[in-house]
Amino acid sequence: MNRRRWLTGAAAGALGAMLTACNRLTTNAGVQQTLARAEGLTRRAQRLVVDRKALAQEFAAAEISRDFRANGSISPGDPGYRALVESGFADWRLVIDGLVERPMALSLAQLRSQPARTQITRHDCVEGWSAIGKWSGARLGPLLDKAGLKPQARYIVFHCADTLDPNVSPALGRYYESIDLIDAYHPQTILAYDMNDAPLAVKHGAPLRLRVERQLGYKHAKYLMRIEAVADLAGIGGGQGGFWEDRGYEWYAGI
Numbered sequence: 001m002n003r004r005r006w007l008t009g010a011a012a013g014a015l016g017a018m019l020t021a022c023n024r025l026t027t028n029a030g031v032q033q034t035l036a037r038a039e040g041l042t043r044r045a046q047r048l049v050v051d052r053k054a055l056a057q058e059f060a061a062a063e064i065s066r067d068f069r070a071n072g073s074i075s076p077g078d079p080g081y082r083a084l085v086e087s088g089f090a091d092w093r094l095v096i097d098g099l100v101e102r103p104m105a106l107s108l109a110q111l112r113s114q115p116a117r118t119q120i121t122r123h124d125c126v127e128g129w130s131a132i133g134k135w136s137g138a139r140l141g142p143l144l145d146k147a148g149l150k151p152q153a154r155y156i157v158f159h160c161a162d163t164l165d166p167n168v169s170p171a172l173g174r175y176y177e178s179i180d181l182i183d184a185y186h187p188q189t190i191l192a193y194d195m196n197d198a199p200l201a202v203k204h205g206a207p208l209r210l211r212v213e214r215q216l217g218y219k220h221a222k223y224l225m226r227i228e229a230v231a232d233l234a235g236i237g238g239g240q241g242g243f244w245e246d247r248g249y250e251w252y253a254g255i
């Protein structure tokens with residue numbers, strides 16, 4: 001039976017592999033019969049989601065890196081951000097808007113009183129380095145439930161304060177990222193305000209950064225200002241779902 005092979009493809013998480021496996025499946029007469037049954041479809045769809053819901057590995061306190069490298073923007077010069085740093089982020093608010101029933105603007109104190117999670121995880125950057133850190137933050141899922149996603153919402157976009165590429169228009173030069181709802185509701189997806197038991201340092205994205213532990217480093221947007229629920233990613237930045245995606249990186253950077 002090809003079911004085992006199909007599952008191997010799903011576990012690999014590579015869309016290409018899955019599509020290949022699916023094509024192999026749909027040309028098999030026996031499997032075609034199974035697929036014709038709604039139950040079979042549901043089980044396969046479920047299997048896909050279950051794989052995406054698996055937890056990233058967590059580590060012991062003793063394994064936390066002594067020197068967690070900072071990368072990309074480490075001291076944004078954007079005047080709006082500088083002003084926020086000067087005031088100790090007193091005036092900073094996280095806006096949650098777009099396709100939500102109840103748009104919100106949350107202070108750091110309000111975020112700290114939301115359902116939270118602490119986790120020690122490994123950050124993997126495509127540039128070839130990794131580091132283990134301890135992160136505490138508000139779980140994104142419950143926050144989105146509070147805002148009330150509209151049925152058309154399919155992606156969550158993270159708008160950041162920093163301009164990483166000053167040589168293009170602000171819309172293209174500012175950092176941003178996006179994830180789908182499976183990752184948004186993943187239990188380890190948090191808006192982190194603490195790193196290694198201390199408030200997030202500027203170089204690591206103060207006052208708030210995303211941790212989306214099943215994906216590579218560039219998805220973990222720092223300097224969060226606004227979270228927007230959208231139906232599609234066209235029309236945001238360069239349209240590919242993120243600053244680096246607009247420059248050729250994969251949108252789904254699963255690990």
Ligand SMILES: Nc1nc2c(c(=O)[nH]1)N[C@H]1C(S)=C(S)[C@@H](COP(=O)(O)O)O[C@H]1N2
Nearest residue numbers: 069070071072073125160175204217220222
């Ligand atoms: N706003 C913003 N977020 C960002 C970046 C950035 O330049 N700006 N760099 C990304 C990359 S490539 C990595 S590896 C991590 C680095 O996080 P760190 O500085 O805490 O190590 O942040 C990601 N998020």
Ligand SMILES: [Mo]
Nearest residue numbers: 125126217218
């Ligand atoms: Mo990175």
